[in-house]
Amino acid sequence: MSSRDLILSKIKAVPLAAKKLPIIPEFEFEGDLKARFIASIQANKGEVISKADLLGLLASGVFEKVYSRIEDFSSFTNIRITEDAHQLNDLNLAIIRGQFGVAENGAIWLEDQDMGLRALPFITEHLVIVLDSANLVGNMHQAYDMIGLQESGFGLFLAGPSKTADIEQSLVIGAHGAKSLRVVFM
Amino acid sequence: MPENKIKIGLFIPCYVDQFYPKVAIATLELLEKLGCQVKYPMGQTCCGQPMANAGYERDTIATTRHFIRIFKDFDYVVAPSGSCVLHVKEHAPVIAGMEKEQAELHDKIFELTEFLTDILKIGNIKGSFPHRVGFHASCHGQRGLRLSSSSELHQTPFNKAKQLMVNLEGLEWVELERKDECCGFGGTFAVSEEALSIQMGKDRLADHQEHQVEILTGGDMSCIMHLQGIAKRNGNPIQFKHIAEILNEAIS
Amino acid sequence: MSHPIQAAEFLQDQAKSKWHDETLWFVRDKRDKISKSVPEWENLRDLASQIKDNVLANLGSYLEEFEKNAKANNIHVHWAKDSEEHNRIVLGILKEKRCKAIVKSKSILTEECHLNPYLEKNGIEVVDTDLGERIVQFLNQAPSHIVLPAIHLKKRDISEIFHEKLHTEKGNEDPDYLTHAARIHLREKFLSAKVAITGVNFGVAETGEFVVCTNEGNADMGVHLADVHIACMGIEKIIPKRAHLGVFLRLLARSATGQSVTNYTSHFRSPSPGKEIHIVLVDNGRTAQLARPKFKNSLKCIRCGACMNTCPIYRRSGGFSYESTVPGPIGSILSPGIDLQKHSSLPFASTLCGSCTDVCPVKINIHEQLYEWRQEITKAQPDRAKSLAMKIANGVFAVPFAYNLSGNMMRGALKILPDSITYSGLNTWGKQRDLPELPKESFKDWYKKNRK
Incomplete structure (x- = not known):
């Protein structure tokens, strides 16, 4: 017998009473979506900046290698993207669009089409996500309602920069992935 | 309530009977002062908890059967111990042929403070106890019988012991840093995991000391016996009283 | 080595074990605050x-x-x-x-x-x-x-x-x-x-x-x-x-x-x-655990670790004291299902305080399963049973253990034994704790005299 069949037969041999799936009630979100989203992002060690702030940062030249998937900033793109994510290793800033944000925890939903290469939001040194403030939901239930059964091969809730507290519980930003997350509402 | 009709059986845990008769006396006197008709059935023995928690629930059938027989004819059974009451309710083995009596007992046995607040419906007790009091929430009463809200749960805070004590004249109720952390007694744990048990006890005592507690009280003498034993060994001047003693003194 | 030995070792470094306890308590406190929001x-x-x-x-x-x-x-x-x-x-x-x-x-x-x-x-x-x-x-x-x-x-x-x-x-x-x-x-x-x-x-x-x-x-x-x-x-x-x-x-x-x-x-x-x-x-081993009615709920675990952070034992004994991949309360109900012999001390590494159960996001009745594992282990391991009974008999709990027989005897013994014996190595209770002072009479005796 294959291990598959063995495991399934062992499960079948266990007499188990039927248990119904519960119905998840509508948990309403109370409060101002945008204010809460900003507070959540900040708690996750990200920040929310204005478009003008971002343009200022870009113009200042602090980011050497920049890649924008958003037209408003594409004039700052100065690298060529290939199919090989390894070449993004020295990318300093990526600018991408998020589909929607979740107020209760600051998570932003991204799919393959938003990232291009799946490694992009991780390997870049700094990350900017552009979000439409009309695209905010209250909580994770509403978030999954929004996603529905869309079929992206990869989906990501990104809620802040890469972080760790593995050394004596001291919070350090920039463990492996992006050292910063800036969200721009447009 | 009660109009000399309701009969209360007083269940005194075996180690309280042996080591802390004054706690049993205080419980009896307190209930009597509050107008209850109380009887202590002489034939009672240990409820079987130490055995069961050590992994020998199956060996407590005779003890449990005896317990049911002794207490089955009372309207209520009251004990100054959350831990023993929880055992009777949740862990006593099912006794064949006594299912009805056992189920009734489950519903009519109460820890002292919950009996006062839930059955006698005492909002607060009038009396005086001018001391700074720290309360040790014993786990079995706390999370087993839900005598007070758990810090882990998202619920409206409540505490039946506090409700009874907080309005006593002169009593200063102390809020602790860790209001419902275990003291490390744990029955056989106290000896099988001695090092941890002692450390947990020391940490609990430190919380009370840092808050200048004068008298440490609680609803279970087992935890208090453990804490007092450590305090005495280390020359810690903190005093210990069961909540029955405080309430009984306060209204005398 | 069993859990008590490992725990005692961990506690040797007082400063570090205190730090461990306080750090994990801090994590639990953060969890309390955010869960209440x-x-x-x-x-x-x-x-x-x-x-x-x-x-x-x-x-x-x-x-x-x-x-x-x-x-x-x-x-x-x-x-x-x-x-x-x-x-x-x-x-x-x-x-x-x-x-x-x-x-x-x-x-x-x-x-x-x-x-x-x-x-x-x-x-x-x-x-x-x-x-x-x-x-x-x-x-x-x-x-x-x-x-x-x-x-x-x-x-x-x-x-x-x-x-x-x-x-x-x-x-x-x-x-x-x-x-x-x-x-x-x-x-x-x-x-x-x-x-x-x-x-x-x-x-x-x-x-x-x-x-x-x-x-x-x-x-x-x-x-x-x-x-x-x-x-x-x-x-x-x-x-x-x-x-x-x-x-x-x-x-x-x-x-x-x-x-x-x-x-x-x-x-x-x-x-x-x-x-x-x-x-x-x-x-x-998961299908085997599924087949154990009292323990199958342990499979609900989503591995958040909250039961470790809240456990007063784990915080003071460290993860290695459990000698199992998943330590702490949840580990203590999973591990005996994998190797009962090796992990038999784990269900006893608890006061059954119930904090793990109240903190668990999927409501596993962890402390009740610890209690149930104890019942299984004493059946499977008479040796362990014997040593535990000895320990208890040597401690103050001799009294409730054989109450009818030895209640008065025990009180009598406590009275006549000199401190050096009461607090000797035989008596684990008394090593770092004083025994309660012995009253003149039990409640039972008092009741006979003072109530009809």
Whole structure:
């Protein structure tokens, strides 16, 4: 017998009473979506900046290698993207669009089409996500309602920069992935 | 309530009977002062908890059967111990042929403070106890019988012991840093995991000391016996009283 | 060694054990605060528990549904009945890909299967990429906590091992500095690995996708740069629908570390063009646990670690004192199912205080299962029973144990024995605790005189 069949037969041999799936009630979100989203992002060690702030940062030249998937900033793109994510290793800033944000925890939903290469939001040194403030939901239930059964091969809730507290519980930003997350509402 | 009709059986845990008769006396006197008709059935023995928690629930059938027989004819059974009451309710083995009596007992046995607040419906007790009091929430009463809200749960805070004590004249109720952390007694744990048990006890005592507690009280003498034993060994001047003693003194 | 011995050793270093207790208490306190900011918190726990009840009642059909959907998404699905088969499957994939070095993000399952030593024995370099796991890997240790793998170490320890392995400045203990050194070191490993291994937090039957949560982003750095992603998943990690992720993700990070969500929650549904995803579904004792009515609920666990953070024993004895892959309260109900003999002291490493049960986001009745394991262990191990009974008989609990017989005798004995005997090694109770002062008479005697 294959291990598959063995495991399934062992499960079948266990007499188990039927248990119904519960119905998840509508948990309403109370409060101002945008204010809460900003507070959540900040708690996750990200920040929310204005478009003008971002343009200022870009113009200042602090980011050497920049890649924008958003037209408003594409004039700052100065690298060529290939199919090989390894070449993004020295990318300093990526600018991408998020589909929607979740107020209760600051998570932003991204799919393959938003990232291009799946490694992009991780390997870049700094990350900017552009979000439409009309695209905010209250909580994770509403978030999954929004996603529905869309079929992206990869989906990501990104809620802040890469972080760790593995050394004596001291919070350090920039463990492996992006050292910063800036969200721009447009 | 009660109009000399309701009969209360007083269940005194075996180690309280042996080591802390004054706690049993205080419980009896307190209930009597509050107008209850109380009887202590002489034939009672240990409820079987130490055995069961050590992994020998199956060996407590005779003890449990005896317990049911002794207490089955009372309207209520009251004990100054959350831990023993929880055992009777949740862990006593099912006794064949006594299912009805056992189920009734489950519903009519109460820890002292919950009996006062839930059955006698005492909002607060009038009396005086001018001391700074720290309360040790014993786990079995706390999370087993839900005598007070758990810090882990998202619920409206409540505490039946506090409700009874907080309005006593002169009593200063102390809020602790860790209001419902275990003291490390744990029955056989106290000896099988001695090092941890002692450390947990020391940490609990430190919380009370840092808050200048004068008298440490609680609803279970087992935890208090453990804490007092450590305090005495280390020359810690903190005093210990069961909540029955405080309430009984306060209204005398 | 049994838990009491290990715990006593851990407590020898008072400053460190105090730090361990306070640090984990701080994490639990954060969890308390954030859980109380969610009005429906207790509802969510109920829902999560009920969803898992449904999963356990239909585990087989959900696994089949998951397999069907995953395969349709071009994911390779493997089944492993035990740890040995799991390891063989992983090695087989690596051999086929001619891969000699892998990066691996946190997976308690691969710890349970002892995958690292197996692969290393077979000539594969394994790099754990979670910072805490990399630290313990450098020290040839296992994680001491399932969420905070290096919580037993101080920054001085980490500075020393980084100096040795990564040539950081001697004595530089700054967490930022040390983390940055690890970043550079691991970046190189990410860029060169052809195969990346991850664990799985949730597998969704409805879609055939699986979800991996990290804060560091190490799982994603690994898999998106590698050609092949191998995900190792215990069969109990299945959930029925994508919408159920809403319930579990609201509970998981809040329970684990007191944050509202992990910074990365990745949903893998199909591989990028030209790449491969393999998933290994592992039993390794889970079906046996499912068949134990009193203990099957332990399979609801989502590995948040909250029961460790809250446990007054775990906080003061450290993860290694449990000598099992999953330590703490949940480990103490899972491990005896795997090896009763080896782990027989674990269900006794508890006061049954119940904090684990109240903190658990999926409402596993952990402390009640500890109690039930005790009943099983005393049946299976008469030796243990005897030694425990001896200990108790030597302690103050001789009284309730044989109350009718020895109650008065015990009181008599306490009275006449000199302190030197009462507090001798025979009496564990009295080693560091005074015995209660003996009253003149028992309550029973008083009652006879004072009430009719």
